[in-house]
Amino acid sequence: MDHLDPGTTPWMAARVGKAFEQAYGGTPDLVARAPGRVNLIGEHTDYNGGRCLPLALPHATYVAARRREDDRVRISSLTVEGEWTGSTKDLAAAPGWASYVTGVLWVLEVERGFDLVIASSVPVGSGLSSSAALECAVAVAVDALHGHPLDDVRRRHLAAACMRAESEIAGAPTGGMDQLVAMLAPDGDALLIDFHDDSTRPVPVPLQEGGLQLLVIDTGVRHALADGAYAARRRECEAAAHLLGVPTLARASEDSWSRLSDDVLMRRARHVLTECERVDTADQAIIEGEWAELGAVLDASHASLAHDFEVSCAELDVAVETARAAGALGARMTGGGFGGSVIALAPADRVTDVAATVAAAYAARGWSSPTFLVAEPSAPAGVVG
Ligand code: GLA
Numbered sequence: 001m002d003h004l005d006p007g008t009t010p011w012m013a014a015r016v017g018k019a020f021e022q023a024y025g026g027t028p029d030l031v032a033r034a035p036g037r038v039n040l041i042g043e044h045t046d047y048n049g050g051r052c053l054p055l056a057l058p059h060a061t062y063v064a065a066r067r068r069e070d071d072r073v074r075i076s077s078l079t080v081e082g083e084w085t086g087s088t089k090d091l092a093a094a095p096g097w098a099s100y101v102t103g104v105l106w107v108l109e110v111e112r113g114f115d116l117v118i119a120s121s122v123p124v125g126s127g128l129s130s131s132a133a134l135e136c137a138v139a140v141a142v143d144a145l146h147g148h149p150l151d152d153v154r155r156r157h158l159a160a161a162c163m164r165a166e167s168e169i170a171g172a173p174t175g176g177m178d179q180l181v182a183m184l185a186p187d188g189d190a191l192l193i194d195f196h197d198d199s200t201r202p203v204p205v206p207l208q209e210g211g212l213q214l215l216v217i218d219t220g221v222r223h224a225l226a227d228g229a230y231a232a233r234r235r236e237c238e239a240a241a242h243l244l245g246v247p248t249l250a251r252a253s254e255d256s257w258s259r260l261s262d263d264v265l266m267r268r269a270r271h272v273l274t275e276c277e278r279v280d281t282a283d284q285a286i287i288e289g290e291w292a293e294l295g296a297v298l299d300a301s302h303a304s305l306a307h308d309f310e311v312s313c314a315e316l317d318v319a320v321e322t323a324r325a326a327g328a329l330g331a332r333m334t335g336g337g338f339g340g341s342v343i344a345l346a347p348a349d350r351v352t353d354v355a356a357t358v359a360a361a362y363a364a365r366g367w368s369s370p371t372f373l374v375a376e377p378s379a380p381a382g383v384v385g
């Protein structure tokens with residue numbers, strides 16, 4: 001299918017290097033890359049101390065970086081309009097997209113300045129974690145320029161720094177899944193993360209053996225996690241945990257949600273607790289190659305996100321329902337919600353039909369066409385040039 005986006009290609013690193021020369025003259029000291037992600041299952045569980053199962057996409061953000069001798073910081077992007085320049089003293093005050101970059105420099109307490117040029121193949125606002133890809137690419141670039149080897153401990157340190165940057169400077173109190181998978185993704189596998197103790201485990205997902213592919217449908221409806229709805233869900237979860245007497249919702253017993261008398265808090269808690277169980281069911285289904293079971297659990301996740309957690313929208317629901325009707329084994333929204341993307345587990349020979357049917361359903365409603373990509377588990381962040 002010609003409108004299936006293949007994701008990152010090796011020329012992205014060269015392209016961002018060339019753009020650096022044009023913007024700032026001379027060559028960058030290095031180029032770093034960090035991937036976007038899709039979450040297979042385990043949505044809105046990370047900030048509740050629960051489990052999730054994301055994988056890194058081949059789509060990634062590239063940062064060409066060069067150290068400066070003074071305290072100036074210059075940031076420009078091939079993906080988003082505009083340039084930000086300032087000093088290392090202004091890092092906490094950058095507006096808009098630049099705050100995702102300056103926030104990381106601020107958390108890492110850089111003293112000297114940098115010239116940074118950014119290019120990305122992760123669609124912005126698509127629920128594929130473009131912001132974590134940007135933060136992690138910047139963190140890896142700057143950390144490498146400070147001479148730190150990128151071992152596992154450092155990767156976790158940088159993921160935590162990026163998370164802090166996103167919540168304290170960019171103003172989106174996200175839960176950590178996106179940064180952790182961008183930094184720790186096992187190349188070619190999904191990553192099970194348990195936020196109870198931040199432990200991780202690679203999960204091979206041999207979809208090919210089942211004759212399947214994971215189709216990503218970007219609805220084109222743009223969300224902003226900083227707009228308050230995400231923070232409101234977090235507060236509701238914290239309130240529910242408080243009423244149940246546990247530090248985080250995932251620590252509550254399986255059916256304890258039924259003890260909550262407030263209908264909204266009961267449904268939020270039910271989503272989180274049942275979603276953690278669905279992660280375990282999905283993990284087991286993948287190990288056993290029970291693909292129909294995996295499809296069913298994706299469907300159940302979407303229903304729970306739509307009805308109990310209330311983070312879906314018409315465009316996501318139509319993509320999910322149409323994908324299923326066109327032959328997907330299961331489908332669900334992925335990421336924070338309120339727009340963004342859907343994943344559909346589809347027989348490889350039906351992926352084109354599923355995409356075409358979803359595009360037709362959108363056209364019939366007068367909505368602009370969604371875009372499509374096939375998710376292949378890819379590599380974590382690193383220096384690439
Ligand atoms: C966004 C956040 C993540 C996570 C998901 C929902 O992607 O960045 O931390 O909470 O939403 O699962």
